[in-house]
Amino acid sequence: MKLRYMFLIFLGAFLIQSTLLNQLSLFGVTPNLMLCLVMLFSFWFEGYGAMGMGILFGLLQDLCFGKLMGIAAICYFLLSLGIWLTKHLLYRDNILSVFFLTLVGTCAYELMYWALHVTMGGTAHILYMLSILPLLIIYNCIVTIGIHLIFGRRLVRFPGDRYF
């Protein structure tokens, strides 16, 4: 995917995340659209586009809503790097792979975010973070699987997968 299209998709997602998506929050939990896109785009596409977008929009997220700059950017960077290193182990066209990716990715992102936040003097309690995690995983899975079914299969072909 061309970087400019990816940039526009991430920008749209960032604006939706901060404005409209909060209307869909359930028990105070909102799906993390930016995280879903970083995970999916790192998983679908070759190259470092998703990683770059993750860093850029992570910095933007920190600028607008964080007390410190860089926490979300580092988490997106490490997550994207992790997916880039391990994605050859998963069949990219399989819906279960997307589910597994979202489950592990969401847990990893939240844990990294919490660890960095606490290291930099934050007060958020780990039990509070963990209490939100199950609902967030379910919400993120719905979003990633939905995007994968609607757009993923039409946009990307995976000739490396065994049944091609």
Add this chain to the structure above:
Amino acid sequence: MKWFRAHTRLTAFIAVGLCLLIILAVSYVYKGSSSPLGRLINSGLARVQEPLADAGNGVAKGLKGLFSFRAVARENEELKERVAQLEQENIKLQFSQLELQELRELSDALNYVNVEEGYDHISADVISLDGSNWFNIFTINKGTDQGVVKDGIVVNGDGLVGRVLETGGNWAKVIGVIDESSNVSFKIFRDQDLNYLGVLDGDGRGGLEGYMLDPDAKISEGDLLLTSGIGLYPAGITVGKISEVVQDTNSLLKQIKIQPSVNFKDIEKVVVIVPAGSQAGE
């Protein structure tokens, strides 16, 4: 150098990671203050986010009205009764107002300076919310152009919301009081009286916790907490209610858990309280 040339990809990843860590470290040192570029980006985003947030709120309210018609009708009846009660109270208050006016004239005559009159109020709409789920930082559509200043106190109809973390021309970043590690001084409002003094801060779990300065303070669950006026926050703002009282045998202090009066997941409109004279526009 040979190693770097042989491992260009790894070197690039390490370089990016280091750059991000440096950004984090610099941001930690200059906490709460963006660069001019950061403020410019925030201003641009605020212009786009405001209409989007308005549209989202409008659609959500419309859908809510459609799907909860019975509840809205019931609420309407309850509100009518409440209006009737409030009208009665209003009449009583008008009499009290006359008395207050007389007392103010008397205080003016005695050159008494009232701290409460030293503030201006700026109403604002929330235009974007943090999507992290466990913080409560949001952006409002009023900034330095309208007189909002850093550390301005943010309240809504339910009580204390937080304070202004950072401002730009047409936006301000607000942090909820439950995310604060700094202390807020409060008084317990009980039986029409402000009895005991205490200190609270965020508990890191989306609530508040604190302790009473007087270990023998007679407090119980359900007691209302108001800001005491000591420190940053003006006196008389509702903070929340006591949800649990625990006697700490080690420190001999009475620890309390507090249920905030504000629902931090549903904030649309707020009022920023700023020191009088800092308001430029509006």
